[in-house]
Amino acid sequence: MEQSTWVDLPDVVVIELFRFLKDKDRAAAALTCKNWARLFKTPCLWRSRHFEMGGYRAHNNGSRACAFATLFGNYVRYLSISCSHPSYHTTKIFQRAIEDVLGKMRTSQLFEFELERLELERFWKYETPRDKLIACFVRFLKTQKYLKIFDMTAAQCNLDGGCRILQAVGNNSGYKVQDLFIEDFFHSRLAVFQNDRYKSAIYQFTNINYLGINYNCLSDEIIETFSKTLEGKLECMNIKVYRNDPHFHTIGGSQWSSLRRKCPKLKVTMWFESIGHSTDIIPVLVKEIPLKDLHIWTGYDDDVEWRLATTIDHIANSYANTLSMLSLELDNNHELVDDNILTLLQKCKKLNQLTLNANVVVSTIRAICLLRSEKKTTLQSLHLTACGLSEQEWTVLCQIKDEFAELIEQQGLDYKFCTDLLIDLGAM
Numbered sequence: 001m002e003q004s005t006w007v008d009l010p011d012v013v014v015i016e017l018f019r020f021l022k023d024k025d026r027a028a029a030a031l032t033c034k035n036w037a038r039l040f041k042t043p044c045l046w047r048s049r050h051f052e053m054g055g056y057r058a059h060n061n062g063s064r065a066c067a068f069a070t071l072f073g074n075y076v077r078y079l080s081i082s083c084s085h086p087s088y089h090t091t092k093i094f095q096r097a098i099e100d101v102l103g104k105m106r107t108s109q110l111f112e113f114e115l116e117r118l119e120l121e122r123f124w125k126y127e128t129p130r131d132k133l134i135a136c137f138v139r140f141l142k143t144q145k146y147l148k149i150f151d152m153t154a155a156q157c158n159l160d161g162g163c164r165i166l167q168a169v170g171n172n173s174g175y176k177v178q179d180l181f182i183e184d185f186f187h188s189r190l191a192v193f194q195n196d197r198y199k200s201a202i203y204q205f206t207n208i209n210y211l212g213i214n215y216n217c218l219s220d221e222i223i224e225t226f227s228k229t230l231e232g233k234l235e236c237m238n239i240k241v242y243r244n245d246p247h248f249h250t251i252g253g254s255q256w257s258s259l260r261r262k263c264p265k266l267k268v269t270m271w272f273e274s275i276g277h278s279t280d281i282i283p284v285l286v287k288e289i290p291l292k293d294l295h296i297w298t299g300y301d302d303d304v305e306w307r308l309a310t311t312i313d314h315i316a317n318s319y320a321n322t323l324s325m326l327s328l329e330l331d332n333n334h335e336l337v338d339d340n341i342l343t344l345l346q347k348c349k350k351l352n353q354l355t356l357n358a359n360v361v362v363s364t365i366r367a368i369c370l371l372r373s374e375k376k377t378t379l380q381s382l383h384l385t386a387c388g389l390s391e392q393e394w395t396v397l398c399q400i401k402d403e404f405a406e407l408i409e410q411q412g413l414d415y416k417f418c419t420d421l422l423i424d425l426g427a428m
Contacts, residue, residue, distance in 0.1 A: 007033050014039050043075040053097050054083035058090040062097025066104070073105035080114040086123040095129040095136070102140040112149040113141070114181075121156035121187035134161035138168045147173035151181035153212065162186045163197045170204030177205050183212040188244040193219035203229060212238040215284065216245040223255040231262040236269070241284055243274035243299065248283075256288035267292040274299035276332065278307040278314070287318035293325040300331050308332065308358075309340045316344035323348045330358040333388055338364040345377040353381040360386045362396045365417060369404040372413070381414040389419045 014036060018026050030040035049072075051065040083094045124130040134157065141147075150169050157165065162185055169177065186192050193199075193216060202222065206229045218239070226234060241247050260266055268291050272281055276298030285291070294315065298306060308330055315323070326348075330337065338361055345351065345368065365384060371377040386397065397417055408415050 007035060011035075011039055015042050015045065018042070018045050041072075046072040046075040048078040049076050050080040050082070051101065052082050052084065053094050053101075054090055055085050056090075058093040058097075062093055062100075065097060066100045069101045069104035073101070074108045076105065076108050077110055078112040079105075079110050080112075082116065083118060086119070088125065091124050091126075092129050095133045098133065099136045102136055106140060106143045109146050110144050111146060112151075113144070113147060114149070114151040115155070116151060116181075117154040118152065119154055119156050120158075120161075131161070134164060138164050141165065141168035142172055144169070145172050145176075147177055149179040149181075150177050151179070152185055153181045154184040156187040157185060158187060159190055159192065159195060159198070162192075163195065163201055166198070166201035167204075170201050174204035175206055178207055179210040180205055180208050181210075181212040182217070183214060183238065183240050184242075186214070186217070188242065189246070190216065191246040192217045193222060193249070199225075206230065206233075208234055210236045210238075213240075214245055215239055215241040215247050218251060219249065220252050220255045223251055223259050227255070227259040227262040232264075234259070234263040235265045236267055238269045238271070240271045240273065241275060247275070247280065250283045251286065253286045253288035256286060256290075260288065260290050266290050269293035270295070272296040272298075276301065276306040276308070276330070277304065278310040281311050282314050285314060285318060289319075291319045291322055294319070294323060295327040297329040298331050304332075306332055306335060308335045308337050312337055312340040312344055316340070316347040320347045320349065322350065324350050325353040326351060327355040328358060330356075333359050335359070336361075342367055342371070345371055345379060349378060351377070351379060354379055355383045357385040357387065359388050360384065362386070362389065362393045362400065365397060366400045366403075369400065369407070369415070372411075373404070373407050380412075383414075383416050384418075386417065386419045394419055 018029065018039065021029060026040060026045070030037045049068065051061070051068075053061045053065055055061065081098070083090070086094070120130055120133075124133075147169060150173070152165070155162070155165075166182070166185075192214070198217070199222065202217070203225055208230055211234065268289050270285070270289075270291060270293070272284075272295065274297065275281060276296075281296065285294075296311075298308075312328075315326070326344075337358060341356065341360070342364065345354070365386065368377075368379070368382065368384075372379055386393075389397065397419065401417060404415075407413070
């Protein structure tokens with residue numbers, strides 16, 4: 001094709017062509033002619049950008065990110081940054097590079113800012129680069145007026161630094177932010193919900209649709225305030241309850257009822273991590289929570305009596321009309337929960353997915369399949385790992401799978417059974 005034909009292509013066609021090219025190919029295509037070189041700088045081509053600024057090539061990654069920010073930083077609307085494989089050396093490089101990048105992008109107006117797994121508590125052992133990094137984020141976020149998505153999951157900030165960042169976002173974009181991802185935003189062991197500065201910052205977010213957060217960042221007062229500031233807006237909460245975070249306070253049923261009434265579309269997902277005892281779990285799981293998904297990993301402690309059966313009974317009695325997904329990793333080899341699981345399946349009429357890793361006898365697996373064949377449960381997906389089976393029991397489990405193979409296929413069920421036996425050849 002003659003060069004003049006390329007030159008005469010409509011701008012909209014050239015821009016659309018650029019959209020499908022990687023950066024390197026875009027740069028090469030821009031050499032075609034002066035018009036293509038001009039269109040190469042079209043703002044809509046550079047709206048979304050991910051910077052990988054860590055790893056063993058941290059210096060080169062940082063330099064490339066800075067070069068991009070110089071040329072196109074003002075055009076970016078969706079920014080994602082990661083710092084993989086941090087070390088003492090790379091964290092200092094990352095801190096200097098991010099200061100340069102965000103400094104060049106202050107006149108941009110982002111809709112989304114994402115920086116996951118910064119893990120300041122785990123990897124950033126020295127205060128100076130950590131404090132400089134926090135100050136850098138605060139300066140940048142003060143310039144952002146239109147953020148809709150803010151994600152600093154697993155940042156592990158200290159209380160002061162985390163509050164400063166939230167205040168910067170809340171003061172300037174709090175009325176705009178729809179999705180707020182702050183799970184593990186603060187480092188562990190902090191009773192964040194008691195801090196007045198934190199409460200002042202979180203109350204500035206008045207447009208939240210999705211909230212990912214830790215239980216130690218919630219309280220009666222905070223939930224009650226959400227029912228006023230987020231009325232008709234909040235639709236999804238993802239709450240993590242972690243062993244090393246303060247979680248011994250109970251948020252009252254009346255507060256959850258009020259939030260549920262003011263936000264009728266609200267669905268809650270809860271994750272319990274390294275928590276197994278019923279006395280820790282049940283006070284958190286008040287029946288008024290509009291709980292849709294529940295995930296419990298008990299952690300490992302075979303010598304402790306966790307009263308797992310009591311926990312399962314509480315779940316069945318409290319969330320029979322709301323629970324649709326349940327994941328139980330019960331790493332305790334002497335507490336039996338078979339009967340309780342069967343009762344839960346019959347009570348929870350909306351339960352669609354169950355993931356179970358526990359000591360379960362083979363007859364219970366057959367009973368679950370029978371419940372489905374008799375339409376006594378709506379369970380569509382079952383991923384079950386039966387721990388501690390003998391070789392003979394494994395053989396019986398294979399027979400059960402064959403017995404219900406036709407049912408599983410005809411109804412399009414996602415039923416998978418496996419065991420922790422070394423002879424196991426994989427999920428069935």
